[in-house]
Structures are given as structure tokens and as C-alpha cells.
Amino acid sequence: MVILLASSLYARGVYQTDKDFLNEVFDNAPPKSKKIMLVGKLRKSVEKILEHPYGSLRIRYWKKDEKTAWILQEIGKVEPITFGVEIKDNQIQDIKVLEFREIRGWEVKYPAFRKQFEGASLDGMKLNREVDGISGATLSVWAMTSIAELSLFLDQYVKNK
């Protein structure tokens, strides 16, 4: 019981601040943020990827040269998980859990799991590869996969805008 309680407390928290994530992606010189409004067709496409509406009407991103960074949220089981995604050349360079608020499913933060997303791109609206799940963290895995797809889709959208 004590071990379970301790592990759930250990799971919750800010693993990396938004600022630190952006500094890491852009070598301590992050550009100014840009924003996109989820309206019309874009909103419908986002709903299709997530299978529900996104939590807010406006999404912020950071773009420098060919690299974009996204800080997005998706519900795990009950609470939203904050992810940071770095994309370059239409491929995921890195995806991280920035803040975890659930009591289960935190294993998705481990580099060994996140490595599966490195180099992933979109095939239609889905990732071009299968992501192996984690027993006991299925909903967090789904959330991370959805955010990977969403960020790749939005990356394409802002480049083609």
C-alpha cells in the first residue's frame, strides 16, 4: 500500500518546465511563439485525430528554421498530460512528458519508450509505425500517440499555410 502510494506521488509532477523544454529544443534561444486558431476544417481534422475536440481553441507553437516545437495536452485517464514535441523535416525528433497529473501510466516518460517515436512521420492521419504499448499505461500511450499525430499534422499545416 505504502509502495503504491509512494509511486503515485512520485508519478505526478512537472518533469520539465515549458521554458526548459523550449531552451533545449532551440539551444537556449527560443523564437517568439506563434498561434493557430482551431476553426473550420482545421478544427474538424484535429477532432478526427484525437477523436474528440482539443481542450482549447488556440494552439501555440514555436518555429525556427525547419524546426517546430509544440506544447500540447491530452487527457490520459482523467487528467490532462502535457507533452512537448520537437519536429524537424516532418519527423518527430523528440517527444517528452512535461507534466503528468495522473496516478498511473507515467512509464511513458521513459526514454526507452519515447525512442519509438523518434523519426516517426505521418502516413495519412496516422503514425507511419506501430507503437508498442505498456501494460498498465495504455491510456497514456494512446495519449502520447495522439499528440504525436496531432503535432505532425499541425506542423504540416503551419508549413503549408
Add this chain to the structure above:
Amino acid sequence: MKKIRITLKAINQVHKFTGIAVCVFLIHLSITGIFLNHTEGLGLDEKYTASPMILALYNISMPNKEESFSVDNHFISRFGNQVFLDNQPVFKSEVPIIGVVIFNQMLVIAIENGLVLLTEEGELIEKLTTTTGVPVNIQKLGALNSLLFLKTSNQVWESNDEGQEWRVSDSNFNEWSNEVVMPDEKTQQVESYFLGKGVSLEQFFLDLHNGNIIKSFGKWLLDIIAIFLLLVSISGIWIWLRKKRY
């Protein structure tokens, strides 16, 4: 080895004690049983209780009212960590609301560490944080014409682009958003979000009847009563047989 003798007096004591305990339980079971038997007739399935004592037994409680602000006939309030626009839950915040203003047909809500932008219908537009350039340690929020104002511990800031960029203000702006007392009628509307109608009397009597009202302890209590029923039956037969012999 000393032989244990079970005396008639001891058996009588056991019979008396367990008999009283079982009797109290049977009275409780009979009364609640009668109510349950006439649930529809008495309309118990349509009547609800919102008694705090009974709701507490079901772990239903109302969180503390924290802050409330009023703009344009809307009340923005925080109960526990849930923020409401009138009686609609809009987002969660562990930290206090500092101020609320209407700006460009948006609701701008300042919390200690950022701004939350909502449509007037309560849909979340965006949360702005220090990462997006919002000054830290917000103490006051205000709006005038096309400018948003923030007061931090040592400076006043202004923004003319919906809080995206902030610069130190040299104006003497002083019309800050302040807390208001929320009318009871509005508070009751929020209460219904947490408490619903309350607990139906049918459910309450059913849980009293089967012991669920005291959670897992109810199960153990019923076990004890079952043991008492066994004891009262066995001791009764014992006493009857002993009396028959003499």
C-alpha cells in the same frame, strides 16, 4: 487440567445479551424494511435529502467557496480547485483567481501564474503562462479601451494584443478587477453541480437496511449480528433442553 463447566447461569447471560442486541437489530431491520416495502406508495424514490450529515456518509460534499468575481452579468467563481462561469465548470485551478475582465468579447481571467482566455460561452481559448511572456507574480488585472493591465509586485504592465506581449506601463491606471460577494441564488446553482439532487430516500433506506450506509463496517456488523443470531438460537435450545430435563 481444569474442567470448564458451562453453567445454566452463564448460558442465560449469553442468551440475554445476544437477545437484546439481536432485538435492537431486528427493530431496525423491520422499520427500514417496512419503508422499503412501500417505497412507491410513500414516494421515497422521488424524494431526495441534501442533509449534510447524510451526504457526508456518501462522501458527497461541497468544496469551499474561494473567490468570486462579476463581469457583464456573469459570475466567475472558484470552489475548491474548480472554476465556474456562472454554474458551468470551465477549468481547474489550484491557485487563486486574481481578477476577471471582459476584453475583445473574451473573458480574461488572471490567476497567480498566468492568464486564462475564455469565450463568453465558457469555451477555453488559451492559457497564457510566463513561457508565453506573461509577467510573473500577478496581483491585479484590469482593462481599459484596447489595453489589458496587470499589476505585479513592483510594476504595472500593459498589453494591446490580448496578453501576448507585455510592456511596462507608465499610465496611472487604477481600475482593477476586485472580488465580489456571490449572491446565494448563484451559489446554490453551483452547489447543484457538486451535490446534484442529493440522495434519494429509497437509496438511503436501502443502505440503512443492508448496512451499506457504514461502508465495509456494515458487512462486519452484519457478520456480528449473524453470530449473535446463532448464539441466541443455540443458547435458547440449550436452556429449553436443560429446563425440560429438570
